[in-house]
Amino acid sequence: MENTRNQVSTKNPTLLQSEELHEYILKTGVYPREPNPLKELRIATANHPMAFMGIAPDAGQLMTMLLKLVNPKNAIEIGVFTGYSLLLTALTIPDYGKITAIDKNRKAYEIGLPIIKKAGVEHKIDFTESPALPILDKLLENPEKEGSFDFAFVDADKNNYWNYHKRLMKLVKIGGMVIYDNTLWGGSVALREEDVPEAKREWRQCAIEFNKLISADPRVEMSQVPLGDGITICRRVC
Numbered sequence: 001m002e003n004t005r006n007q008v009s010t011k012n013p014t015l016l017q018s019e020e021l022h023e024y025i026l027k028t029g030v031y032p033r034e035p036n037p038l039k040e041l042r043i044a045t046a047n048h049p050m051a052f053m054g055i056a057p058d059a060g061q062l063m064t065m066l067l068k069l070v071n072p073k074n075a076i077e078i079g080v081f082t083g084y085s086l087l088l089t090a091l092t093i094p095d096y097g098k099i100t101a102i103d104k105n106r107k108a109y110e111i112g113l114p115i116i117k118k119a120g121v122e123h124k125i126d127f128t129e130s131p132a133l134p135i136l137d138k139l140l141e142n143p144e145k146e147g148s149f150d151f152a153f154v155d156a157d158k159n160n161y162w163n164y165h166k167r168l169m170k171l172v173k174i175g176g177m178v179i180y181d182n183t184l185w186g187g188s189v190a191l192r193e194e195d196v197p198e199a200k201r202e203w204r205q206c207a208i209e210f211n212k213l214i215s216a217d218p219r220v221e222m223s224q225v226p227l228g229d230g231i232t233i234c235r236r237v238c
């Protein structure tokens with residue numbers, strides 16, 4: 001008889017069962033180690049009406065460690081907002097490293113920019129105000145750009161994640177890393193559509209479709225991490 005014990009879980013093995021536990025993690029292991037420029041940027045963003053858009057600091061901490069392991073020379077970031085994830089990348093990569101940062105709206109970036117300048121890492125950032133797809137397509141017109149990035153972070157319009165992925169599978173080298181934020185979309189991916197507020201349904205569906213596609217993509221190894229709003233860590237293997 002087929003052994004289904006490992007396929008059917010009867011209880012929720014997730015550790016994060018309460019808001020208090022999340023607070024505990026932030027206060028114990030994340031905020032005390034958060035570099036001062038990042039703390040400053042997080043506080044400067046706190047009163048922004050869209051402050052919730054910044055990467056979760058605990059997910060950012062994991063991303064910092066991954067960046068140190070990859071040690072990228074060339075990184076790409078899609079979706080900058082006020083710049084928390086961009087600043088953590090700029091603080092982490094080597095001094096000669098470069099980040100191609102793209103956001104369709106520069107206004108929020110202006111909030112983080114003075115802090116980025118004060119931290120002495122602005123020289124690593126090449127910011128472009130534009131929708132991201134045409135910029136990726138432009139990069140791909142130059143054959144030298146294929147495989148020229150070591151790391152990419154995607155945190156923008158969820159309906160384009162697969163379009164970004166198709167392009168990043170050419171721009172990021174084999175062995176390089178790509179991280180996608182918000183892939184659990186507030187946990188709504190596992191709820192019935194009728195139980196999800198209408199405003200969240202469209203991007204919930206995008207996340208569900210993206211998660212299915214990425215899971216079946218032989219070009220990457222992947223890990224779905226339930227930190228923050230869910231991050232998917234991919235390593236290009238072919």
Ligand SMILES: C[S@@+](CC[C@H](N)C(=O)[O-])C[C@H]1O[C@@H](n2cnc3c(N)ncnc32)[C@H](O)[C@@H]1O
Pocket residue numbers: 053054055078079080081082083084085086102103104105108130131132133155156157
């Ligand atoms: C969730 S926020 C990014 C948060 C950022 N990574 C951080 O840690 O603070 C999403 C950003 O994506 C940008 N965005 C949305 N659609 C875009 C597109 N098609 N091309 C480029 N940027 C886009 C928005 O302007 C917004 O600033």
